[in-house]
Amino acid sequence: MNVAEKKPRIIQPDSLIGKRIQKMDAPEKASGRTRYIHDINLSGQLHGKILRSGRIHALIKSIDTSAAKALPGVHVVITAADIPDQRPIGVAKDHFPLKVGRVRSERDEIAAVAAESEEIAEAALKLIKVEYEDLPVIGNPEDAIKPGAPLIHPEPHGADGTHLHLKQGTSIAHKGKPDNIAMRFDYAHGDVVQGEAASDVVVEDTFKLHYVTHCCMGVSGMIAEFDASGNVLMYSNTQVPFLHKREFAEYLNIDPARIRIIQPPIGGGFGSKLDIYPFEVICLYLARAARRPVKMLFTREEEFLASPTRQPVLLTLRSGCKKDGTLTFRQVHTLHDNGAYTSWGATTPFVMMQTFSSLYRVPHCDYHTAAVYTNNPYAGSFRGYGNLQATFAIEQHMDMLAEKIGMDPLEFRIKNAQDAGEVTGQGMSFKSCGFKDCITTAATRSDFSRKFKENAANRNKPGNIRRGIGMASMLHVGGGAKIYPSDGCGTILKMDDFANVTLITGASEIGQGSETVLSQLVCEELGLPISAVTVVNNDTAITPWDVGVHASRTTFIAGNSAIGAAKKAKAKILAVAAKKYEAAESDLDLRGGFVIQAATGEAIVELSKLLRNLHFQDKAELVMTTFYYEPPSVHQDKGFKGDVSAAYAWGTQVVEVEVDTDTGFVKLVKVTGAHDVGRVLNRLGIEGQIEGGVVMGQGYAFTEDLMIENGVMKNPNFRDYKLVTAPEIPEMDIAFIESMDGEGPQGAKGVGEAPAICMAAAAANAIANATGTRMFELPFTPEKVYRALHGQTPKLYWKPWKAE
Amino acid sequence: MTELKHYFAPTSLDQAVECLKDGDVTILAGGTDLTPQSQAGRVKIKHTLMNVRHIPQLSGITLEGREIRIGALATITEIMEHPLVKEHLPVLVEACDHFASDQIRNAGTIGGNICNASPAGDTLIPLLVLNASVELASMPEAKLYRHSMPLSTFFVGPGKTRKSLCELVTCVRIPVPAENHVARFYKHGTRPALDISTISIGVAGTLKDGVMSNVRVAFGAVAPTPVRASQTEQALEGQRLDAATIDKVAAVARDEVKPIDDVRATAWYRKEMIHNITKRILSHVAQA
Numbered sequence A: 001m002n003v004a005e006k007k008p009r010i011i012q013p014d015s016l017i018g019k020r021i022q023k024m025d026a027p028e029k030a031s032g033r034t035r036y037i038h039d040i041n042l043s044g045q046l047h048g049k050i051l052r053s054g055r056i057h058a059l060i061k062s063i064d065t066s067a068a069k070a071l072p073g074v075h076v077v078i079t080a081a082d083i084p085d086q087r088p089i090g091v092a093k094d095h096f097p098l099k100v101g102r103v104r105s106e107r108d109e110i111a112a113v114a115a116e117s118e119e120i121a122e123a124a125l126k127l128i129k130v131e132y133e134d135l136p137v138i139g140n141p142e143d144a145i146k147p148g149a150p151l152i153h154p155e156p157h158g159a160d161g162t163h164l165h166l167k168q169g170t171s172i173a174h175k176g177k178p179d180n181i182a183m184r185f186d187y188a189h190g191d192v193v194q195g196e197a198a199s200d201v202v203v204e205d206t207f208k209l210h211y212v213t214h215c216c217m218g219v220s221g222m223i224a225e226f227d228a229s230g231n232v233l234m235y236s237n238t239q240v241p242f243l244h245k246r247e248f249a250e251y252l253n254i255d256p257a258r259i260r261i262i263q264p265p266i267g268g269g270f271g272s273k274l275d276i277y278p279f280e281v282i283c284l285y286l287a288r289a290a291r292r293p294v295k296m297l298f299t300r301e302e303e304f305l306a307s308p309t310r311q312p313v314l315l316t317l318r319s320g321c322k323k324d325g326t327l328t329f330r331q332v333h334t335l336h337d338n339g340a341y342t343s344w345g346a347t348t349p350f351v352m353m354q355t356f357s358s359l360y361r362v363p364h365c366d367y368h369t370a371a372v373y374t375n376n377p378y379a380g381s382f383r384g385y386g387n388l389q390a391t392f393a394i395e396q397h398m399d400m401l402a403e404k405i406g407m408d409p410l411e412f413r414i415k416n417a418q419d420a421g422e423v424t425g426q427g428m429s430f431k432s433c434g435f436k437d438c439i440t441t442a443a444t445r446s447d448f449s450r451k452f453k454e455n456a457a458n459r460n461k462p463g464n465i466r467r468g469i470g471m472a473s474m475l476h477v478g479g480g481a482k483i484y485p486s487d488g489c490g491t492i493l494k495m496d497d498f499a500n501v502t503l504i505t506g507a508s509e510i511g512q513g514s515e516t517v518l519s520q521l522v523c524e525e526l527g528l529p530i531s532a533v534t535v536v537n538n539d540t541a542i543t544p545w546d547v548g549v550h551a552s553r554t555t556f557i558a559g560n561s562a563i564g565a566a567k568k569a570k571a572k573i574l575a576v577a578a579k580k581y582e583a584a585e586s587d588l589d590l591r592g593g594f595v596i597q598a599a600t601g602e603a604i605v606e607l608s609k610l611l612r613n614l615h616f617q618d619k620a621e622l623v624m625t626t627f628y629y630e631p632p633s634v635h636q637d638k639g640f641k642g643d644v645s646a647a648y649a650w651g652t653q654v655v656e657v658e659v660d661t662d663t664g665f666v667k668l669v670k671v672t673g674a675h676d677v678g679r680v681l682n683r684l685g686i687e688g689q690i691e692g693g694v695v696m697g698q699g700y701a702f703t704e705d706l707m708i709e710n711g712v713m714k715n716p717n718f719r720d721y722k723l724v725t726a727p728e729i730p731e732m733d734i735a736f737i738e739s740m741d742g743e744g745p746q747g748a749k750g751v752g753e754a755p756a757i758c759m760a761a762a763a764a765n766a767i768a769n770a771t772g773t774r775m776f777e778l779p780f781t782p783e784k785v786y787r788a789l790h791g792q793t794p795k796l797y798w799k800p801w802k803a804e
Numbered sequence B: 001m002t003e004l005k006h007y008f009a010p011t012s013l014d015q016a017v018e019c020l021k022d023g024d025v026t027i028l029a030g031g032t033d034l035t036p037q038s039q040a041g042r043v044k045i046k047h048t049l050m051n052v053r054h055i056p057q058l059s060g061i062t063l064e065g066r067e068i069r070i071g072a073l074a075t076i077t078e079i080m081e082h083p084l085v086k087e088h089l090p091v092l093v094e095a096c097d098h099f100a101s102d103q104i105r106n107a108g109t110i111g112g113n114i115c116n117a118s119p120a121g122d123t124l125i126p127l128l129v130l131n132a133s134v135e136l137a138s139m140p141e142a143k144l145y146r147h148s149m150p151l152s153t154f155f156v157g158p159g160k161t162r163k164s165l166c167e168l169v170t171c172v173r174i175p176v177p178a179e180n181h182v183a184r185f186y187k188h189g190t191r192p193a194l195d196i197s198t199i200s201i202g203v204a205g206t207l208k209d210g211v212m213s214n215v216r217v218a219f220g221a222v223a224p225t226p227v228r229a230s231q232t233e234q235a236l237e238g239q240r241l242d243a244a245t246i247d248k249v250a251a252v253a254r255d256e257v258k259p260i261d262d263v264r265a266t267a268w269y270r271k272e273m274i275h276n277i278t279k280r281i282l283s284h285v286a287q288a
């Protein structure tokens, strides 16, 4: 024994929380080694392709697949007629994967082919002959609600006009719908009539929000295989594997236990993989019929045509306040373009109404939405989930009201901002709330008040460049959202003989960095380096249940779940150590890979050694724990009231622009953000999350526009659908407000969706500050801005309307 | 997916024009137009796909007498970085600097840009105001035959030129600008990179004692082809560049162009931009 070993070894306290930690998947992704679904090929695999209608609204008179079937290399050709057990899919069960009798949008699926190669499959599609009879097209939601408008989902009739007698069912796909209203929402607290009576000023405006789509770098795809016993294995990029397992089983009419979903690394999600789309079910049908694995990958054009979009919204907002700056009421009517079918886009009002009712203190609020069927692309869920649209309207009105009463817009916001401890009219209870800190921090760091006044004063100076500054704030769920029976997540934690951890979590990694944050939280409990953790999170046969990646919930929910499992492991380890070394459990701790004396940091035994002892000598036991975390939130009642999330996230963004009045070109110069994130867990990760979100919000505000004319997509390509490019990305100054949420993992709250939400609203306010011109319609392309500046934009007005 | 019947990569101009004789040939240079167009089904690859990239006579940038010869295969990057171009034709460098992205500039050629004949082709506007001519090669009999024509007469419509199916573009020739030459190019789109011009403007001439002469003005994306603007040129020719002239010329330019509405802009906005940016360019020239 040498002398050094006798000296007690002291392990200094250390923490991973708040550090800049490289994402665990970064080396693989940066070096091009990640195997996406595109890189996976199974032996014996066929390639699937879908024939889409190309028509906007038409009856299918006949389909002839005989020539396609005869093409060498083609294994299976299917149409709706070949799948008698087709069940309707989607949030409202209003469409069949393969269309029956009628097509309602350009992307509609008519037939599908599985062949030896993609080329053969594509050639086979060209051999399929379809006869259509065109029907009148509904190209915008205002036409859909006109009396006598053609119905998008009438009772199903065949080509000859006879009733199709589909298998009895109660879904819209079976029995049709007497009007074009897909979904409606009505919410109220207080009494807006009384609120309006108490107002000194009232403003009313219509806002128009456009189509954008996710543009994931990895196009959609899936591989489906049935084994010899009829069990299904799917490689899928879903964000919600456990819900989908159940749903796919229903569509295939089999026991959910026979479905296994493996999620390869994903090339972008952003909400787009929250629903089941026709191609996935069709891929399963092909694999079932072919008895071979079938791989289906979209082309980029198909990704544009057949992916969900953010929901376009027409919105009329009426707001009032008193001279002293107190908000009095808010009344909102919106019309959502649902597209031809219903996906999650139709349910974005859940989130929109939270912003209307509860971002600021407003005593009276009245909100009505109808999502209506048209022949346009159908809208799905997209990062921010309606909140970009709601915030766009609300935050412009905050500036407009402030101007009307002659109050500084910053002061006006602070006067009405929520505080910790408040319960809103909608029943949301703000246990932690850094909203006012967000506003003042973003304003101070950007020198908002001085610039706001100066810019306004400089508006009429010579020259063609006008500078503007604008702000907007947001409220979003930050502690999950109780929509499904459970909003929980399970964890299995396993420690090996070398004190390495395998963290088996239900939470999916979709690029947001959840693996890294969950590992950090576990290491923090167990006193281990991040390199000690392997995460398993992509196989429903292994991982415990989780409701899915949405609602900015993963760090909060899966984080608490991982901590729960780690705490149980720690308790077991300390109990064993206490016994072995005759100490009190409470005097011991884990740090740096050792069991230590908590008070002094003195190392007692290497953790790996203790675990080996436990396993091989003392008790023949392993350290393996499980935990299921269910947040203490509640379901909303029928009136949409209730504390739906365990915590709420806040944020303020200040946007600075330069407007060229000769061209209408708006240069985004700087974004200053302050986000209440509860606590920063991985600083590098959260910075990336915010920066990416800002750029996504920038695209929504300025450049991205999926142009749909009478149901026809005009720009399904990156040449004319303009994502933000690197030189356009502005300078960013991001501050974090750490409100230390009591329920959050280490105090953290969700932040995934937050950074995209404020950009369009703040940019509109900045343009108004620069030019005195208000922009009510997105996106702020040079031509739109130029027109507005030159009085060429008629004032938008949509008369408030609500479904009977 | 594009199906190929026959692929040929000649290593001399003679082989190439010989192959072109039967006319059933699609020429491939950088492929940055051809690939997306054939994928989208807008262009059909003919019987033979002929890759011209290995023909030495089509490359290089050289000074020949009082002309700069730019080989058809010169890439946008090569042009941008070439000392001769930088010294004598900065307006062409300016256009290349707003062209696509690095990746596309490394592959895309000037010959491809010319033969693609897009009304929004970015090198075409500076080439027009620099009075470039285009050289064509063919093999009508058994011998290589070359002839030139002014670029201003080369374009017929979108994607259409006076080049026959049996001809190949070998190079463009640009007279070295004389003393007191000024030239400007401006591309207006929605973003600084990777953008198709909403409109583009080129202006060149001799500026002496505040007076513009030998004026050439060209506009992109306002007509079926890139166009010279004769009325605008006339309005500017021999004029002193004062505020009144600039206003007048800008107004003539706006009235002269007949653009269309498309996904990138409306005709109205294009006319406004022709006016505002012509004015801006001329003001810059006047101040310089």
Ligand SMILES: Cc1cc2nc3c(=O)[nH]c(=O)nc-3n(C[C@H](O)[C@H](O)[C@H](O)COP(=O)(O)OP(=O)(O)OC[C@H]3O[C@@H](n4cnc5c(N)ncnc54)[C@H](O)[C@@H]3O)c2cc1C
Pocket: B026, B027, B028, B029, B030, B031, B032, B033, B034, B035, B036, B052, B072, B073, B098, B099, B100, B101, B104, B107, B108, B109, B110, B111, B112, B113, B114, B115, B116, B120, B121, B122, B123, B167, B168, B169, B170, B194, B195, B196, B197
């Ligand atoms: C992402 C992207 C961005 C782009 N951005 C721009 C831009 O900003 N500005 C712009 O102007 N263009 C742009 N383009 C278009 C394209 O890059 C250019 O037109 C380029 O110069 C074409 O050159 P190429 O060598 O690739 O042509 P190819 O694609 O090889 O050929 C184009 C056409 O010319 C014919 N051809 C080529 N060479 C010859 C020859 N020597 N003789 C006879 N015929 C010939 C071909 O048969 C074909 O019809 C962009 C393209 C892409 C894909």
